[in-house]
């Protein structure tokens with residue numbers, strides 16, 4: 327990454343961090359209903375990967391997917407408006423936190439059934455291959471998804487059909503509350519499975535945006551050349567609990583401390599410093615991101631609620647919901 | 652020279668023909684499934700496709716129902732019109748997440764950002780003695796889910812016409828091919844034959860009792876109607892052809908004439924689609940009725956193996972005849 331690219335990546339990560347903080351605060355104050363699964367701590371995975379992709383490549387994410395929507399160009403305002411059930415939300419308030427989608431930018435959805443979107447990503451990659459478009463699909467998923475059947479079916483299909491797809495595991499060590507190691511027969515839940523599908527795998531520092539970017543760039547190039555899928559296990563950590571107001575008491579204090587000291591924003595700042603980027607330049611980006619998110623919060627709060635008729639739109643492609651004559 | 656008028660055109664031929672016609676006109680149509688390519692399908696419903704369109708458009712898959720339907724969904728969201736085969740409809744349970752949670756909800760929950768124009772074809776129903784895990788009629792499974800269109804044709808010609816509409820539909824369609832009908836034959840429809848989804852067909856006109864049927868139960872009902880004609884009972888038979896969209900207008904206007912209704916469905920009585928048909932009639936057609944409504948449905952048991960036992964639990968001509976007779980005497 328050039329210093330300018332790294333600076334942009336840094337700003338995007340700050341934007342995500344601030345948006346997640348806003349989502350948390352808005353949830354606590356009752357303005358966000360239902361649930362949220364915040365990705366604070368996971369920023370480098372989304373931004374590093376996205377910055378290595380073409381604008382027309384596809385992304386499939388999980389319910390912990392705010393960072394992927396933002397990294398693919400959804401604005402903090404449309405994301406927060408969705409969380410706050412506003413008509414201006416990304417999905418017209420019909421999706422919510424777990425289903426952020428920005429299809430115009432190839433971000434084809436966030437899915438809340440663990441593992442379900444891996445076959446979809448394989449299918450989007452199959453489609454790209456059939457159309458000869460040169461596009462690549464990337465599925466992001468948690469460590470917990472590596473024990474569900476759809477993960478294994480998708481990896482095998484992608485490998486045997488040599489599809490241009492990347493499987494990027496965000497291994498944050500926990501499922502909801504149980505450590506992944508307590509329920510998995512191999513130490514690296516994603517990467518250790520890849521050999522069974524004859525698929526190359528990388529285990530990387532998911533909190534270093536440069537490492538993520540470079541690893542994904544290599545895998546994307548392989549995929550575009552027709553050399554097939556790659557699995558990437560990005561080690562990372564969530565800064566909040568699993569969802570809602572989970573205080574994450576099940577995580578040992580020393581582990582939390584170790585990971586908090588390895589914050590992806592700090593890692594990026596250190597890299598910027600080493601590249602000789604002046605601290606004021608970095609601070610400018612901090613302020614700009616903060617201002618964007620502050621404005622987004624205000625705008626989302628002022629946005630209208632959805633009209634009731636919206637409950638009956640878009641079941642079908644014709645925009646309606648008619649099921650009988 | 653082949654005499655086309657005497658050509659035997661089976662329901663299974665119609666499936667392959669219906670798919671082939673669409674694949675010829677639209678390069679975005681592709682097929683995937685287990686043993687559908689070189690092997691031409693375990694039910695021989697994809698005969699000729701691999702030969703004509705090759706491995707770039709007809710893909711043999713691993714035994715991975717989730718990957719098959721999940722990949723079809725991803726491809727459908729990105730410009731293709733995939734046709735996924737699930738060998739036996741019972742196996743839909745192995746990928747039910749996609750039919751229940753993913754495919755029917757994607758458009759709605761994204762606020763209309765995506766469409767999922769795919770067809771999931773599957774061999775459905777009993778009558779072939781395949782036992783409990785390969786015989787159930789499960790169209791009611793799909794019927795329980797808002798967001799899926801459901802087709803279940805009863806004749807070769809309808810297979811072709813409805814297949815065209817299903818593949819061209821921008822909505823996801825579950826296409827039930829009835830196993831007991833595969834060997835039956837009928838007329839080969841002309842090129843361009845298309846039956847819009849959601850249009851029931853009055854396959855026999857009558858004045859005394861309306862029978863609403865689907866797929867395998869259409870021919871049972873027609874046979875029953877034939878028998879009863881000899882007893883002076885005039886039976887109207889409606890082939891729904893699709894469960895979603897459900898053509899209740901045709902059903903209600905038939906009851907306006909007959910004032911009596913029998914619903915014949917192969918899926919189980921508990922949760923069967925007939926319950927919904929009946930509830931609409933009770934709600935909107937109560938005053939049209941002169942008698943209670945009868946449902947002839949699959950029994951609430953798994954499907955047994957022996958033919959004699961299977962006949963006990965799925966609709967038969969005898970059961971349909973009996974229901975109509977009782978109703979017309981009411």
Ligand SMILES: Cc1ncc(C[n+]2csc(CCOP(=O)(O)OP(=O)(O)O)c2C)c(N)n1
Pocket residue numbers: 363390438439440467468469470471472498500501502568
């Ligand atoms: C099929 C399925 N089973 C269970 C759940 C409930 N659930 C939601 S998130 C979650 C934990 C997933 O952990 P992981 O894959 O590591 O992702 P993370 O939340 O850590 O990002 C579980 C069990 C679900 N949504 N889907």
Ligand SMILES: [Mg+2]
Pocket residue numbers: 468469470496497498499500501
């Ligand atoms: Mg996890």
